[in-house]
Amino acid sequence: AQTVTQSQPEMSVQEAETVTLSCTYDTSESDYYLFWYKQPPSRQMILVIRQEAYKQQNATENRFSVNFQKAAKSFSLKISDSQLGDAAMYFCAYRSGRDDKIIFGKGTRLHILP
């Protein structure tokens, strides 16, 4: 079975600084997607960024980028120029190519310090 591990329950970063959230996963599949979702205090889950496993190039979305290391099964999220609105729970997620289910990690709570 696939698993997703986020080893940092909480992190803090100064406003305008850069922070990296870690995620590792375990799978025997070769075809899958990886995601980072953001869950603000309002609780609605929002997609931040996604990465296709077959692509070597790391995905970027404005201030958000990932470091995808397929062999190491690592998928970290880098947030540049952190803003107060980035404060939220961040979940790393794996979507199976076999059955379309998404499996989430336990999350990292990100605090932005003004």
Place this chain on the structure above:
Amino acid sequence: DTGVSQNPRHKITKRGQNVTFRCDPISEHNRLYWYRQTLGQGPEFLTYFQNEAQLEKSRLLSDRFSAERPKGSFSTLEIQRTEQGDSAMYLCASSPVAGMRNTIYFGEGSWLTVV
């Protein structure tokens, strides 16, 4: 497009009572997912549908839980004889078609408190 809608947003019930949550997916999304999330944890997969067909149920879903999606539109999640351990947020999500390229969109969730 109004997004994924869940009702009620909050429900307080006494132990032993039955509760039902409703999810209206984004129009024409044929995949619909249910997840459960407790405080400090990530969402846990419960079940999902392709149109009206229920594809899989998690082992987390005991016999007291049932989900339906009649006519492939809205879905309901019913919990019978609620227990305090059922207290959680129940998240619904939908996706336009099967396949990884399509983003899953989440609703705001339905909070259940069993007292």
